[in-house]
Amino acid sequence: MASTVSDVPAARAAVARNDLTEAHDGTARLRNFLLQLDDQRAVWAQLEIDGVLTKLSSAMSALDVSAGSDGARPQ
Numbered sequence: 001m002a003s004t005v006s007d008v009p010a011a012r013a014a015v016a017r018n019d020l021t022e023a024h025d026g027t028a029r030l031r032n033f034l035l036q037l038d039d040q041r042a043v044w045a046q047l048e049i050d051g052v053l054t055k056l057s058s059a060m061s062a063l064d065v066s067a068g069s070d071g072a073r074p075q
Contacts, residue, residue, distance in 0.1 A: 017065045024056040 031049040034042045 013063070017060075017063050020056060020060050020063065021065055024053065024060060027052050027056065 027049055031046060031053065034046050034049065
């Protein structure tokens with residue numbers, strides 16, 4: 001049987017929320033950096049990062065975590 005969010009102790013859930021927020025914010029900063037590059041590889045990297053941001057945002061929404069202060073969380 002799969003565990004649910006309520007099965008996870010509060011301290012572990014808090015750590016997961018913090019890790020998700022930090023990962024999301026770091027990925028958003030990396031994407032902003034890549035936007036400044038004039039390289040075709042940057043386009044591919046931006047698409048990959050957009051996918052990661054979407055997954056992180058979905059996980060954060062499931063845990064009801066808001067984005068960091070940069071507001072880069074996609075809607």
